Amino acid sequence: MADGGNRRNATGEVPIQFVQPSRSGKLLQYEHAAKETCTLMDWLGYGPHIRQARSEAYKVHDRLLTALSGGSATWITTGSKAEGLTCYLESDRDIICVNNNLICIEEGVDSSNILKETTILRACSRISYPGHYILLLQRYGTTIPKRVDNALCDDGYGRTFLSSDLYVNECLNIKPTEGQETHERAGPSTPSTFYGGALHTDIVHALHLYCPSILTRWAARPRNWPTPDIVQEVVSVGAVVTPVGLKGSDYEHVEWRLCFNAGENVLVNNLTDTMVKVYVLLKMVKQDVLKPRKKEVTSFTVKNIVLWIAENNPQSLLHERSLLHWLHEGLYALRVAIDTKELPYYMIPERNLMAACALEHEQKLSWIATINDMIEEGPIMILRLPQIRRALIAHTEPLRWYSGRKIEMEMLVLICMNRITLGMDEETDVIVQAAITRSADIRKEVRHRMIMEGRRENNLPDFYQSMLS
Known part of the structure; x- marks a missing residue:
């Protein structure tokens, strides 16, 4: 999507406009890779329905804790x-x-x-x-x-x-x-x-x-x-x-x-599905590629980059096929923030989020070179992200089957969390007991399939923890 034009702010260098490029072969290559990446991310637990279910469960839990505080x-x-x-x-x-x-x-x-x-x-x-x-x-x-x-x-x-x-x-x-x-x-x-x-x-x-x-x-x-x-x-x-x-x-x-934590929750939960996935991918870049040691760059940093992109661009352009374009734009904005040590806070632009980051000169140069390489690599840059790479290597049917069981297990745990916080007895509440029984069945199904495929996993408690991590 290098054919597109971008106009950038003088400070912070966050993208403010995207001009739709002609539908060249390069664009079609990006769009195909973008759609495949979106599908993979849905299977990995980043789809809109599971995100909403998790978010709603924690909102309920917050309300229960607030009520318990009197x-x-x-x-x-x-x-x-x-x-x-x-x-x-x-x-x-x-x-x-x-x-x-x-x-x-x-x-x-x-x-x-x-x-x-x-x-x-x-x-x-x-x-x-x-x-x-x-x-x-x-x-x-x-x-x-x-x-x-x-x-x-x-x-x-x-x-x-x-x-x-x-x-x-x-x-x-x-x-x-x-x-x-x-x-x-x-x-x-x-x-x-x-x-x-x-x-x-x-x-x-x-x-x-x-x-x-x-x-x-x-x-x-x-x-x-x-x-x-x-x-x-x-x-x-x-x-x-x-x-x-x-x-x-x-x-x-x-x-x-x-801080505007509650407001930022509202904003992220109202991003387009594509921009949420750009946010997730940028977090993976931060965690698995840059690997900061002293919080020089944080998830909060990349969240603000995504919020600026969303605010400054027509929502009609933030669609599934443009995922990798906006990932590149996010990487560009991150590179500028690292280079200049400037990134305006989305809620208070006068506050520079990079003002107190302990970023050393050699580390800055190394990160800029890495981000430049990723931008130049095009769609294959996502292979640098371990979670995406493992999903691409895996066979489609087993991955979808396991992801479905993993997501169901998590939903059952969140139900139990709120029932118990509500004061229900874990030993006698019908819903909690049904969730526990189904959870045990899921673990047995997954363990049985792993054994049939040549792997050995016999410790159910550890197995339970790994499925929820």
Whole structure:
């Protein structure tokens, strides 16, 4: 698709326009490879129906956890689990737990109509990098959580602020639930594991931030996507601040970062199927080809590239046949971001997502050369991705059969997760027992087929875990 023309932004270099090329032999080659790749990705668990089912299951679980908190907290699953892109035990589950007992408001917002029972913090950004705040105590409510009170500090000028560093340390003292094993903090998160370490979760304790001016500026941008109703939904779910400052900042240990996790969930879940698959492929490039050691490039980085592409291009062009074209455009934008160390945050363009990345010069040159090679390779570049390569080598019928059983197993586990969280007894609930029975049948079917094909797998518990990873 090199025949197409592209116009690019001066900053960030994200693609803003795609001119439809003539239907040359090269284009037809790309389109055929793109359609085959889309089909493979559906079999591998990235199709729209399984993504939606996963996403809905975690939304239900979040609502149940929120209800169990008695209104004191709102639980929000974020990242790949909320986006429906990873299996139950594949990668960590990222959760934001938002404290409902206080509210942060940006400067200039009138607080007179906020209930007197609510503690108010004023978000001050004048001395911080865009998208980061110092939280100053404006008013005590009738009650204030102990972990908030213990994280309040005096700035030496008669003002009280909430330390992000102290707040995370206070959250580490929260009593774990049954079966939960907590671990040392990792940045703003409090990691924990369940089921003997098989299920990993990263919980970030956050606060609500009312920031109408920022959301209004985002909503008013001229765009091809998302549609006005989705824009309003993103605005309605609002924003939070998480306890992490800009790396290297003089105020790093007291700063809080503005996040739109719930809104970003809405955006990703409303991307076209093709753009979701571009996102997945770029994540594979990041993980399996570039292999960052210190989070120099993250899934959040490539997510923002995909969101910019979606916003700046007509949706009619983001179809299945153009998958590999947009993958190349995503790689181009990633290369520019690595080269210039600049990538504007989709929600707040003034914030540079590459500002604090620990990218060394030799590593940068190596990554740029690798991405250049991938762009030059054309459709065969997807063979660099182990998951896609293995699927291409596999026979079609066994792959589809196994993928179907794997997806069914995962759906049964998600049903059990929500039934048990709802308070149903695992030993007596009819639905849970039926799911457990069917799950056991699936494992036996898969093990039997593997044995018939010459492989040996006799440890059912380990086999169960591998099917959900």
